[in-house]
Amino acid sequence: xxxxxxxxxxxxxxxxxxxxxxxxGMPTLINGSTLKLATTLELSTVLVVAAASVDAPSSGIEQxxxxxxxxxKSYTAEFFELDPCTKNTETHxxxxxxxxxxxxxxxxxxLCFETEEKARKLLHNxxxxxxxxxxxxxxxxxxxxIWAKYQRNVEAYHNKSSSMKPNIVPNCIRTENYMITFxxxxxxxxxxxxxxxxxxxxxxxxxxxxxxxxxxxxxLAREAGLEYVEIQNLTEFYDDNRAQLAGLLTHYVPNLxxxxxxxxxxxxxxxxxxxxxxxxxxxxxxxxxxxxxxLPDVSYNLDEVTIRPDDEIINGHAVEPAIGLGKISEQKxxxxxxxxxxxFPEAL
Amino acid sequence: MSQSTQQCLxxxxxxxxxxxxxxxxxxxxxxxxGDVDADKWVDAQIGHYxxxxxxxxxxxxxxxxxxx
Numbered sequence: 001x002x003x004x005x006x007x008x009x010x011x012x013x014x015x016x017x018x019x020x021x022x023x024x025g026m027p028t029l030i031n032g033s034t035l036k037l038a039t040t041l042e043l044s045t046v047l048v049v050a051a052a053s054v055d056a057p058s059s060g061i062e063q064x065x066x067x068x069x070x071x072x073k074s075y076t077a078e079f080f081e082l083d084p085c086t087k088n089t090e091t092h093x094x095x096x097x098x099x100x101x102x103x104x105x106x107x108x109x110x111l112c113f114e115t116e117e118k119a120r121k122l123l124h125n126x127x128x129x130x131x132x133x134x135x136x137x138x139x140x141x142x143x144x145x146i147w148a149k150y151q152r153n154v155e156a157y158h159n160k161s162s163s164m165k166p167n168i169v170p171n172c173i174r175t176e177n178y179m180i181t182f183x184x185x186x187x188x189x190x191x192x193x194x195x196x197x198x199x200x201x202x203x204x205x206x207x208x209x210x211x212x213x214x215x216x217x218x219x220l221a222r223e224a225g226l227e228y229v230e231i232q233n234l235t236e237f238y239d240d241n242r243a244q245l246a247g248l249l250t251h252y253v254p255n256l257x258x259x260x261x262x263x264x265x266x267x268x269x270x271x272x273x274x275x276x277x278x279x280x281x282x283x284x285x286x287x288x289x290x291x292x293x294x295l296p297d298v299s300y301n302l303d304e305v306t307i308r309p310d311d312e313i314i315n316g317h318a319v320e321p322a323i324g325l326g327k328i329s330e331q332k333x334x335x336x337x338x339x340x341x342x343x344f345p346e347a348l
Numbered sequence: 349m350s351q352s353t354q355q356c357l358x359x360x361x362x363x364x365x366x367x368x369x370x371x372x373x374x375x376x377x378x379x380x381x382g383d384v385d386a387d388k389w390v391d392a393q394i395g396h397y398x399x400x401x402x403x404x405x406x407x408x409x410x411x412x413x414x415x416x
Contacts, residue, residue, distance in 0.1 A: 074390060075395055075397055076395075077386060077397040077398070077399060078399070079381075079399040079400075081401050081402070082401070084400055084402070093398075093400075100376065100377040102370065102375075103379065104365070104377070104379070105380060106362050106365075106381075107380055107385075108379075108380040122379075126379070129377050135369055137369060138365075139358070139361055139362060139365065178354075234361050241368075245360075248364055248367070249360060253353070253360055256357070267357060270357060271357050274358070274361060
């Protein structure tokens with residue numbers, strides 16, 4: 001059965017005999033599926049074209065036209081089965097290194113923080129996939145926020161220890177919207193492997209995550225050649241981009257907005273459990289300019305400076321110095337030579 | 349709050365990031381991608397999408413899609 005969200009195709013779109021049996025709303029497989037399985041290499045490749053659902057055409061020609069329209073407007077895609085925190089992408093995706101403008105991890109980053117080795121492997125894979133100047137970005141639970149909530153819970157317990165049962169430290173954060181339970185009580189935030197369960201109201205079961213120690217995240221990213229840009233809680237992200245995101249909010253969460261178009265407090269709190277992260281692979285060709293420009297070393301050779309003689313000889317004839325360079329005895333002040341009786345007979 | 353509500357918030361955040369960083373003809377690589385995530389890039393007019401999936405995660409593409 002074909003997924004309603006994908007069409008398999010080759011560069012040449014050709015209708016298949018199945019056109020006649022196409023039903024309303026069901027997309028049709030185009031000839032030339034490139035599905036290949038390579039289980040021994042833990043690698044599978046499928047070349048597909050992303051497209052919206054295709055309505056049933058009235059004829060084969062119409063179908064071909066619509067398929068072309070979809071193909072023309074969509075992007076090409078290919079998929080690889082690979083665990084990016086345990087396998088080396090350079091080995092499995094040789095042609096895909098240093099080509100991506102954006103590498104995104106919109107979920108499951110926290111899985112890689114079970115061990116340092118896994119986190120390191122993931123970040124090296126990301127770095128090898130990105131081209132210089134490209135961005136690594138995504139969304140993950142905000143460990144700082146979650147840990148802070150937990151600490152406040154523990155602190156509240158200690159402050160009210162007399163009113164609670166002895167030796168029972170609460171290991172969970174409970175609100176209307178969700179419940180977060182830590183498996184092991186620890187006072188310090190370990191760098192890797194700190195597990196907790198997150199369960200939202202009305203969920204059947206909880207999800208198990210690892211806290212992401214952001215300083216370690218930044219350190220390992222830098223070691224892999226990725227520079228930190230920003231890690232921002234989604235509530236701050238929302239506040240900073242509210243005007244720009246207003247349309248999206250209305251589209252995705254219309255029932256969670258107040259009359260003024262802002263998120264309701266409960267939704268705001270839930271949004272705050274997550275954070276965005278952004279890193280960039282530096283581009284050496286657009287390195288920032290040096291703060292202090294280097295000037296060329298200028299040296300002056302005073303020996304080469306020639307002092308003009310009092311008398312110059314041009315073409316064999318002696319030339320009187322220019323006006324203003326006369327003998328001292330004949331120099332006049334700006335007010336003239338002055339009275340004769342006040343002049344000395346000779347220069348001093 | 350229901351799961352669907354939380355999922356809506358999550359989807360909103362994803363779309364917000366995509367709208368900010370995507371540009372026409374970009375080559376995008378998605379880690380731990382799901383088919384739903386790949387769909388989100390359609391409006392961004394990117395050039396090519398590389399999806400890296402891990403079948404041990406229940407929401408990955410290969411666990412949901414069937415190819416003939």
